[in-house]
Amino acid sequence: MINGIWLGMILIGFVFAAVNGRMDAFTAAVFDGAKSGVTVSFGLISVLVFWMGIMRVAEDAGLLKKIAKVLGPVVSFLFPDVPKGHPAIGYILSNMSANLLGLGNAATPMGIKAMQELQTLNPDKETATPAMCTLLALNTASITLIPATLIAIRLNYGSSDPAAIVGTTLAATAVATLAAIAADRLCRRLALLRRPPGPPAARSGDSTRGNTPLPYSSLKG
Amino acid sequence: MITFIPLYAFTRKVPVYESFVEGAKDGFGTAIAIIPHLVGMLVAISVFRASGALDFLMGFIAPALKGIGVPPEVLPLGLLRPLTGTGSLAYTTDLISVHGPDSLIGMIASTIQGSTDTTLYVLTVYFGAVGIRNGRYALKVGLFSDIVGFIAAIAVCLLVFG
Numbered sequence: 363m364i365n366g367i368w369l370g371m372i373l374i375g376f377v378f379a380a381v382n383g384r385m386d387a388f389t390a391a392v393f394d395g396a397k398s399g400v401t402v403s404f405g406l407i408s409v410l411v412f413w414m415g416i417m418r419v420a421e422d423a424g425l426l427k428k429i430a431k432v433l434g435p436v437v438s439f440l441f442p443d444v445p446k447g448h449p450a451i452g453y454i455l456s457n458m459s460a461n462l463l464g465l466g467n468a469a470t471p472m473g474i475k476a477m478q479e480l481q482t483l484n485p486d487k488e489t490a491t492p493a494m495c496t497l498l499a500l501n502t503a504s505i506t507l508i509p510a511t512l513i514a515i516r517l518n519y520g521s522s523d524p525a526a527i528v529g530t531t532l533a534a535t536a537v538a539t540l541a542a543i544a545a546d547r548l549c550r551r552l553a554l555l556r557r558p559p560g561p562p563a564a565r566s567g568d569s570t571r572g573n574t575p576l577p578y579s580s581l582k583g
Numbered sequence: 584m585i586t587f588i589p590l591y592a593f594t595r596k597v598p599v600y601e602s603f604v605e606g607a608k609d610g611f612g613t614a615i616a617i618i619p620h621l622v623g624m625l626v627a628i629s630v631f632r633a634s635g636a637l638d639f640l641m642g643f644i645a646p647a648l649k650g651i652g653v654p655p656e657v658l659p660l661g662l663l664r665p666l667t668g669t670g671s672l673a674y675t676t677d678l679i680s681v682h683g684p685d686s687l688i689g690m691i692a693s694t695i696q697g698s699t700d701t702t703l704y705v706l707t708v709y710f711g712a713v714g715i716r717n718g719r720y721a722l723k724v725g726l727f728s729d730i731v732g733f734i735a736a737i738a739v740c741l742l743v744f745g
Contacts, residue, residue: 422592424595489716
């Protein structure tokens with residue numbers, strides 16, 4: 363799907379540029395886009411380096427394991443195929459809480475770190491696991507408590523009540539998050555159904571972790 | 584958090600500085616690893632916008648929205664938001680400065696901008712960092728939740744401020 367969207371955007375862009383006589387703009391846009399890709403990546407270096415350092419300290423101190431133990435039940439509901447006590451859980455939780463607080467900058471490194479931990483559980487390194495898809499779904503919808511940037515902009519333009527959008531944002535993100543979790547669950551099941559039938563041990567009532575022959579499924583009791 | 588984590592680690596006899604540097608090393612490599620992914624994605628988005636294709640798409644959907652009482656000015660935001668964070672932030676700022684932060688349009692725009700995340704960016708960065716090529720259904724789920732978030736943001740604002 364990402365292949366289709368990428369190619370589609372470039373082809374449609376090319377056709378429109380040709381029809382509108384904007385070929386100059388098209389070429390300029392190619393290099394603009396490439397440049398901002400590099401700029402954004404470089405801008406991320408400082409944040410990534412710093413937060414990944416802090417997160418390693420937290421991991422070495424055993425903090426992540428502790429958090430994972432306390433909030434584990436929530437995560438094991440959302441990520442049924444990540445074994446209990448796996449370091450990924452700690453990172454997933456810190457990513458979720460950073461998103462909740464609207465700390466966009468801090469959420470990205472933690473999300474990447476969580477992805478890297480999930481990748482260690484992945485039997486096919488080029489294909490996303492269901493857990494990775496769930497993590498993305500939570501991140502794109504991300505419940506937000508304090509939309510700090512927007513409050514600042516509203517203040518800047520003389521709003522009488524800059525924080526008036528806190529309630530509406532929370533409501534909208536809650537709905538979006540529920541939709542994301544539901545859609546993720548549905549896709550997870552459909553993906554399982556589409557696979558060829560697994561070993562006889564996988565019964566129909568066991569659909570969330572039935573016939574995916576992943577090596578870590580044996581870690582679950 | 585920035586002070587609590589190292590302090591806590593120190594009491595646990597963790598060599599905090601060495602541990603920090605060890606983890607921080609990963610950050611650099613990760614940032615470099617996502618460059619090709621981001622360049623590819625941002626080029627496509629930039630081309631799509633500059634060619635006028637995005638404007639065309641918006642002109643197509645706007646009249647339909649007007650019919651159900653939704654200000655058409657906020658529509659571009661729904662299309663921009665999953666594609667580009669800075670682009671949609673610029674658009675939101677523009678809407679707020681033209682219509683005022685406390686107008687219905689200003690409220691809706693603020694809520695939309697605050698609610699969903701830049702799906703394509705998140706997908707590119709997260710999957711790019713670990714080298715995933717086949718994202719399975721992740722994009723579908725992300726875009727679906729964007730649509731739901733967009734509709735929910737408008738509905739809540741019409742209800743509360745409308």
